[in-house]
Amino acid sequence: MNGQILHGGDLISASARYNIPQDQWLDLSTGINPDSYPVGELATEVFQRLPYQQQVFADAVTGYYGTDEWLAVNGSQPVIQALPLCLEKLPVLLPDVGYDEHRHHWAANGNPLAFYPAFDLNAASDQIERRLSKGEPFHLVVINPNNPTGLEFSKVQLCNWAERLAGKGCLIVDEAFIDTQPAISVLNEPLSDKLIVLRSFGKFFGLAGLRLGFVFASDQLRSQLQQRLGIWQVNGVAQGVATNALSDLDWQRGARQDITLNAERTALLLAPLMDALQPDRVAQTPLFSSWQLDADIAAQVQDLLAQQGVLVRLIPLSERKALLRTGIISRYNWDAIDRLDGAVNACIELLNHQGEAHV
Structure with missing residues (x-):
């Protein structure tokens, strides 16, 4: 070809x-x-007013994800780009096969990169454990389930790794494809300050064109991301559609x-x-x-x-x-x-x- x-x-x-x-x-x-998700009719106001975050939208997001420690963004892509600029400049351990934007933006920021195998759960876990046992700070990126290899870690394992990361190391979990099986999400566990979770709205709800995503993280990191990404990340139409979809059990x-x-x-x-x-x-x-x-x-x-x-x-x-x-x-x-x-x-x-x- x-x-x-x-x-x-x-x-x-x-x-x-x-x-x-x-x-x-x-x-x-x-x-x-x-x-x-059937969009249906939306109130005229969502097209007319500036897209400040509406309370009904916030309530729907918190109800769906089970936590209020979130920031709504224009898809998870802007967060993937901004995270290397907001976190301590440490080595990063990533899957050797996965959504390549993670690798690209950490590399562009100059972070030293290392990789764990993305096809074999035992081999991946062993390599991550060996890196943790050294006691040296690093960031760990996990795509759960992995796109495109399907590799899947348990939420218990992920939360354990987050707590054991040394220094200012963080665990970034990209849960873009997890909505079909929400029980395995790390959001079902208390959110550690060392844990950053990315969620995508468009894949499960079939509305990728809305460009809506969420990042779950500490207050400090969410504030940094907000300042870097700017206001009005989520337009009024996206808020209106998501309010209905996230509430429609x-x-x-x-x-x-x-x-x-x-x-x-x-x-x-x-x-x-x-x-x-x-x-x-x-x-x-x-x-x-x-x-x-x-x-x-x-x-x-x-x-x-x-x-x-x-x-x-x-x-x-x-x-x-x-x-x-x-x-x-x-x-x-x-x-x-x-x-x-x-x-x-x-x-x-x-x-x-x-x-x-x-x-």
Whole structure:
């Protein structure tokens, strides 16, 4: 495949590369709930007034997350960028595979970086324990569950690590994909001053375009972040929609069930392709799955699917290995089901044909 790697949700680049209009793509390159929260009508005031934080919004956020130690932000991305500038400049231990913006911004700030394995829970835990046993201050970054490897630590383990970090070291836990299983969130435990938690609104509620996220941290750090990020981080429309969505317990319960069933239907549709490819590893979470493959084969499969108007995410791991990450479709979207089924069959046929041509 020629050109730069396509990032999740980048239908503009995909459309230009494959000459397929944006509205004709089936986008499986993100981990966003395909059955989004129904926005409905909003009061005119949310469009007219300056977006100072409304009390009903604050009440809904505190009710959903179970704590009032939060700061609402324009998605978690601004916090990922700002944290290295707000915390003590210490070495950082990160997953060797994960949401790469964490690595990028710590590196840009000049923090020394080290990595733990993101595919093996025991190996990752052992390496973190060894680093803690040295008694030297460092920051620890955990993506829980990890995007894209699916690695998941227990909240008890994470809280234990946070308490044991030396000096001004902090544990940053990115819980962007945890809303499908909220019981494992560290927010269910008392929030330590050494613990910083990032949460994303758009993935579970299927409304990534609102750009809404939250950071949970000490009063001092939240104040630093607020000063650095500035006022009006969250617009009035986002506050209005989130107030309704975070308070709608019935929808949330139904969404968790629907996501599970949608993931099962998507996996069933992709199963013939997985059987043909025989990936080295498979990671499955409610909102996305990842397959580890030979790098050339992974790129070829992404390209073949894209030619059919189905976009999946290619994540290079090394010169020899890569991941294909796929989101989920709605089991009620019959057009998406038919298109994915057809694309999978066409991809398998093309792979078989190319294999025969090389015999």
